[in-house]
């Protein structure tokens with residue numbers, strides 16, 4: 164069985180130790196005589212799985228008691244669509260920083276419910292940086308400020324946490340959650356699709372401060388109301404049971420195998436530094452995003468020649484690396500090096516890049 168280095172932006176690699184654990188528990192989870200996939204979500208054995216997963220996430224991220232952790236379906240896209248439904252009062256307003264594709268989509272969802280505002284955007288510069296917004300630029304009347312903390316497609320990340328004063332900060336952390344320590348208290352809501360750094364697709368984690376629950380608009384569907392999810396322990400309906408189980412294993416891996424988020428950060432930083440240091444040391448490949456906004460998770464670069472980029476994608480695949488082709492909206496290449504990518508994968512990629520550059524001189 165050969166495993167490739169999978170640089171996919173999502174769904175993406177999971178830690179080998181977690182996959183092996185899933186395999187070993189597949190036919191009979193801890194003497195229950197069944198797979199976790201086959202279990203009732205109301206059974207005592209599953210109740211322990213979901214509660215243990217939540218407890219582990221709370222420890223790993225140091226989530227304070229006045230925040231609820233919700234395990235829901237629908238993806239990050241459904242959560243950003245339900246942000247205004249939960250937080251924007253009728254006749255109210257909110258501020259959005261648009262630093263990429265997903266934050267742009269989130270902003271469009273907000274526009275459906277009120278006079279929400281795009282407080283800053285880097286669109287004119289092809290999202291090659293993250294706008295800096297200071298406290299006085301936010302509308303004091305805003306019900307919330309929405310950001311996308313790591314821009315998966317463009318390969319940029321916020322280099323600061325916007326100071327929004329008393330306005331709750333809502334952050335899409337789909338592609339950077341659990342990659343480094345974050346101060347949860349600086350955010351009103353943190354949400355993330357699981358398929359980048361946590362689990363298989365199908366699960367979305369929402370971490371929400373308690374005082375932000377219970378303000379849903381009248382038209383908010385029951386299924387999208389975070390208070391309903393919170394009051395029902397994420398079991399108003401059937402939750403994504405198997406992804407929650409895998410997420411629990413991943414939280415445990417970060418806590419006990421890696422040694423916590425600071426250690427996770429050090430691992431990720433070492434990988435990203437290796438790749439960016441190489442990129443900065445040569446001029447065959449270019450990084451187009453601003454240095455201070457470079458993402459540790461999604462590294463974008465290109466050769467400047469679309470034909471060479473296409474050849475790179477093809478030959479890297481033949482060399483045992485998948486999904487290095489950039490997003491269709493940016494072209495070029497993208498190496499997503501999430502938590503589960505081992506440093507050997509990054510070293511292997513750099514060796515390939517050197518060889519490819521030597522063999523494919525530009526005209």
Ligand SMILES: *Cc1c(COP(=O)(O)O)cnc(C)c1O
Nearest residue numbers: 238239240241265315337338356
């Ligand atoms: C992948 C991604 C999304 C979309 O996630 P879905 O679960 O497919 O809806 C949204 N935001 C960010 C930052 C992402 O990386």
